[in-house]
Amino acid sequence: MGLKYLVLLMGLISMVGLITVACSSEEATESTAAVASGDSRLDLVKNRGKLICASRNDVPGYGSLDASGNNVGFDIDLCRAIAAAVLGDPKAIEIRYISASERGPTIQSGEVDVLVRTVTWTTSRDAQWGNYAQTMFYDGQGFMVKKSLGIASAVELKDATVCVTQGTTTELNLQDFSTQNNLNITPLTFEESDAVIAAYTSGQCDAFTNDRSQLAAIGSGFDNRSDHVILPDTISEEPLGPVVPHGDEQWFDIVKTVMGILIYGEAYGVEQSSVPSAVTGDTKVDRLLGITGSYGQESLGLSQTAAQDVLKAVGNYGEVYDRNLGPGGINLPRENGRNALWADAACTNCPKGGQIYAAPLR
Amino acid sequence: MDIILRNLTYQGIPIWRNVYVIRWVSQIVSGLLVVLLVSWFFVNIGNAIDDREIPYGFSFLSREYQTPIGQHFLAYESSDTFLYAFFVALTNTLIVSIAGVILATILGIFVGVCRMSNNWIASKLALAYIEFFRNVPLLVHLFFWFYVVLELPPVRQGYVIAQKVYINNGGLSFPWPSPNGMGTAGVWLLAVALAIIAGFVTHRRLAIREATTGATSYPLVLGIAVTLGIIAFAWLLLSVGLIGSEGERPFGLSYPEPHGAFGRISGGLTLSGGLIALLVGLVTYTAAFIAEIVRGGVQSVGRGQTEASRSVGLSAMNTLRHITFPQALRVIIPSIISQYLNLTKNSSLAGAIGYSDLTNVAKTMTQTAPAVSIFIMIMVAYLAMSLVYSVIGNLYNRHIRFTGG
Numbered sequence: 001m002g003l004k005y006l007v008l009l010m011g012l013i014s015m016v017g018l019i020t021v022a023c024s025s026e027e028a029t030e031s032t033a034a035v036a037s038g039d040s041r042l043d044l045v046k047n048r049g050k051l052i053c054a055s056r057n058d059v060p061g062y063g064s065l066d067a068s069g070n071n072v073g074f075d076i077d078l079c080r081a082i083a084a085a086v087l088g089d090p091k092a093i094e095i096r097y098i099s100a101s102e103r104g105p106t107i108q109s110g111e112v113d114v115l116v117r118t119v120t121w122t123t124s125r126d127a128q129w130g131n132y133a134q135t136m137f138y139d140g141q142g143f144m145v146k147k148s149l150g151i152a153s154a155v156e157l158k159d160a161t162v163c164v165t166q167g168t169t170t171e172l173n174l175q176d177f178s179t180q181n182n183l184n185i186t187p188l189t190f191e192e193s194d195a196v197i198a199a200y201t202s203g204q205c206d207a208f209t210n211d212r213s214q215l216a217a218i219g220s221g222f223d224n225r226s227d228h229v230i231l232p233d234t235i236s237e238e239p240l241g242p243v244v245p246h247g248d249e250q251w252f253d254i255v256k257t258v259m260g261i262l263i264y265g266e267a268y269g270v271e272q273s274s275v276p277s278a279v280t281g282d283t284k285v286d287r288l289l290g291i292t293g294s295y296g297q298e299s300l301g302l303s304q305t306a307a308q309d310v311l312k313a314v315g316n317y318g319e320v321y322d323r324n325l326g327p328g329g330i331n332l333p334r335e336n337g338r339n340a341l342w343a344d345a346a347c348t349n350c351p352k353g354g355q356i357y358a359a360p361l362r
Numbered sequence: 363m364d365i366i367l368r369n370l371t372y373q374g375i376p377i378w379r380n381v382y383v384i385r386w387v388s389q390i391v392s393g394l395l396v397v398l399l400v401s402w403f404f405v406n407i408g409n410a411i412d413d414r415e416i417p418y419g420f421s422f423l424s425r426e427y428q429t430p431i432g433q434h435f436l437a438y439e440s441s442d443t444f445l446y447a448f449f450v451a452l453t454n455t456l457i458v459s460i461a462g463v464i465l466a467t468i469l470g471i472f473v474g475v476c477r478m479s480n481n482w483i484a485s486k487l488a489l490a491y492i493e494f495f496r497n498v499p500l501l502v503h504l505f506f507w508f509y510v511v512l513e514l515p516p517v518r519q520g521y522v523i524a525q526k527v528y529i530n531n532g533g534l535s536f537p538w539p540s541p542n543g544m545g546t547a548g549v550w551l552l553a554v555a556l557a558i559i560a561g562f563v564t565h566r567r568l569a570i571r572e573a574t575t576g577a578t579s580y581p582l583v584l585g586i587a588v589t590l591g592i593i594a595f596a597w598l599l600l601s602v603g604l605i606g607s608e609g610e611r612p613f614g615l616s617y618p619e620p621h622g623a624f625g626r627i628s629g630g631l632t633l634s635g636g637l638i639a640l641l642v643g644l645v646t647y648t649a650a651f652i653a654e655i656v657r658g659g660v661q662s663v664g665r666g667q668t669e670a671s672r673s674v675g676l677s678a679m680n681t682l683r684h685i686t687f688p689q690a691l692r693v694i695i696p697s698i699i700s701q702y703l704n705l706t707k708n709s710s711l712a713g714a715i716g717y718s719d720l721t722n723v724a725k726t727m728t729q730t731a732p733a734v735s736i737f738i739m740i741m742v743a744y745l746a747m748s749l750v751y752s753v754i755g756n757l758y759n760r761h762i763r764f765t766g767g
Contacts (some may be wrong), residue, residue: 108416124730128417159622161532166713166726175430175440186626187430188636189722191713198509199716203516204531204635206624243628246415336594339394 041244041251042301044085045113053079054112055152057097058193061217061330062118071095074324075211077114077314078136078242078259082114085258086307090313099191101167104129110245114255118214120169120238129243131252134259136241136317138326140234141170142212144219146227149206154233161186163196163205170209171241173236193218207231211238217330254300260358261307264288265316267341272315275308288361295361317341354362417732423448429571429726432439432718433634444731451723452743459706459747465645466705467698470652475682477657488653493652500708503647507639508715514635518625528618528627531635536617538631542610546600549746550612553596557707612697636717640709648705652698660686691762699755703748720744 045051055075056063063073098106098117107115107130119125120130120139140179143154143162150159154177164171166189178185188205190196197218200208201259208215215230222228242254242259268285271278281293287293290305297304314320325332334340340354366382377383411418427447428440435457438450464763476488494689495503512531516696517630520530541547565585603609618630663686671685672678713722720743728736 101728106730108414108733109410110414128732136563151623156623157630159626160624161626163716166722167729169729171726172429172729175428179428179440185430187432188716189432189713189718189726190716191722193510195714195716198512202531204512204513204716206626353599 009309025187039188040256040301041113041248045086046241049087050094051079051083051086051162052094052096053082054096054098054103054106054115055079057095058187058215059118059214060220060252061213061325061332063095063274072321074137075118075327077320077324078116079114079260081244081310081314081320082255082258084309084313085261085302086254086302088309090309099167100156100165100193100357101191106242107245110247111156113244113251116241118136118240119243120240122169125243130245131243133242133244133252133255134358135239135355136259137213137239139211139213139238139240141173141209141236141238142215142234143155143231144200144208144215144228145206145231146203151231154207154231155181155183155237157185157207158183158208159185161188161204163188163190163200163208165189165193165196165210166191167216167219168210169236169238170211174209175219177235185255201273211240213325213330213332220330227330250301254302254361257296257302257361258306258310260361261288261310262280262314262317262320263341263356263358265307266318268346269309272311272313272319284361293362386450411734416734418734419732422731422735422736426732427727427730429730431723432716433637434718444727447726448720448724448739448743451718451720454718454723455706455709455720456467456711456744456747458637458644458709458712459719461703462641462644462648462705462709463702465641466648466652466701469645469649470698470701472651474653474656474660477653479662492650492653495647496654500643500647501711501714504639504643504711504715506644508636509634511639517620526617526630528620530627532626533632533634534638535627535630535632537615537617539613540616542612542614546610546612550596550600554593555590556593557596560592561585634717636712636715639715640712640717640719644705644708647708648701651701651704655657655694655697656690656700658697659690659692662693663689688762692759695755695759695762698761699751702751702755706747706751707744 039047039196045198053076055071055073057065057071059073059074063071063075066072076095079093079095083093084090088202095114096106103115103117103119106112108128116129119132119197121135126132143157143158145151160183162174162185164174164187171187171189174185174187176181188199190199199205201222210218212230212234219225219228219230242255244255250302264284265288268282268288270285270288276285277291278287283293287295288307289311289326290297290303290307294304297306303309315323318341321334322328324330326334332339336353338355340352340356342354342357343352344350367435374730389548410416424443426441427444429447430440431438431447431450434450434454436450436453438447442450473488473491476484477492479485479488494764514529514531517528519534520528520532522528525757526537562585565581568579568581568584571577597612601609616629616631618627620626660682667685667689668681671681676684678728709719710721712719713725721740724736724740
């Protein structure tokens, strides 16, 4: 009698156990799949009602806080442009502040929709982190030193100690440069850029290395900017742009298209203050603004007039640049540089000498 | 099994109140739950890795790391492998951990004893120290000491003591022995090891003799004398070349010197600014906890012990040394071990202040190697260190536990 009960009980327990195992593994698959493949990233963003960007608030020009505490900068504007295109509202964003070394895990896990935090495009990052949408700024690594050291070139940094931020391509390039030129550079690696700057200004390091534009941006915050000099050497290629998580091609295409809208907005001369909403007669402009024709809005899942929202929200590429990196911000020269447009869109035979270029919108 | 059957066929107690059934069922259920939970975690991780195409694997370990490591106590070049670089970083953490544990113990016991002192000022100062250091987050401490170090003059304007010790915000550099030839240095170190064993044996023999015959035998003095004697003798022999045919001193002193256009110090031993800030921060923070553990342990020894000891004429110091402390150790050791583990794990904050500890270097590795694999390696490394500390602590605990003898 008792033994029967026992057997019955054991049987029951193992059945319950098996069912629980089966359910739990099925559940696990579903819950992760929801982010990865079930819902598209676009649906996820639309249902959530806001776009989550990983960015920064510690470097003027790219992402910093203005006097009234608003997050402003080039990277932030790119994020706002995507929100405007997808949700029609540039303010519908949530910015997550992350350190340089957190960028890979953050975008790999898919917890953010887009990573715009001065990320250099490299092949291993493209393979491991996520998909690079579009180069929006061409940068290169440089060095900043105190003027009092009296050195004129980075190859004079023999046996120097150099401050560098952890998890950046600059950290990796530094070794190549040191080995190539037999410089025996000692790096001092910090997690946060604030600590890097403190170590450099106090003289714990002889030099500070970063992307040149960031050196300029950080230097613009120094009290005694004239005591520091950025050496002329550029030791690497640093193409910067937004990154999206792997595994959603539609979302990848959307972000590329929004970057294209900014770039062609400038090429076609559409400015933030006067975005036309009626037929202009210029077919290219009309197609961009969604008044006539199409550049693929329907297949991308964007509204017909997404470009109008984008350009009204942040302006075209040139305006975004000027406001943050140009005269309105940290004052990096653009004219005739790599970050100028490739040409006038209206006149393909009039090269402007730049490399800012996107897939034609049609 | 027999017992179970006999109990089960007994009709008196209903099955849900049968103690054997309850025991078995509860064990099986809780075991199943644990297995379920763990397998759910692993299934989830596996799915996430698959779905997001997160790279994974350990083939990178034999690849060249090609990235600099700021400070390293072992020789390191950027052409070394990931595995070796990881080991170099692990040594950096071990050095902080071991030095930190020793210094924190000394400071902690000192503060703890002060806390119990009858001297009002000493006791209140210790109290203030403990409360201040215990109640401020460690990261804040570390940044504080980091900025204190930064306040030191930069390397070229730094302090120099007798052309041999250099103090600046790059670190503290001082003379350090360096082996002249691997052969002689090795032979001498072997002699040192033998000398220490010989010293211990001498000490033990004499201590037994003293205990059994009562004849004054100076075990400690003679033990140390034997050790030092052998060490010095080996040094002399090697120097004049009777054993090693070269006849060279096993170790010379390497002196720090400014080097290169930027006056960076090379030679001797340099403790970098980041390491000093990290050590000071970890030691002062952990010592506050150790002080309280020491106080708790000492106060847990019955008052009668102290009174009895004083009444047989032992001084206050001897009472602490021979009566109170040995008994207190049994209470102190287990909790102090967890402080050692804390100190070791807390050293992973080093990246904030620029010391190349294990976590700092390994996080840099995630740039060129799969992050999942790297983080698994970090976890295993810290786990291994913690387990070693625990094992040593438990062995010592067993050694000193009350055996009635």
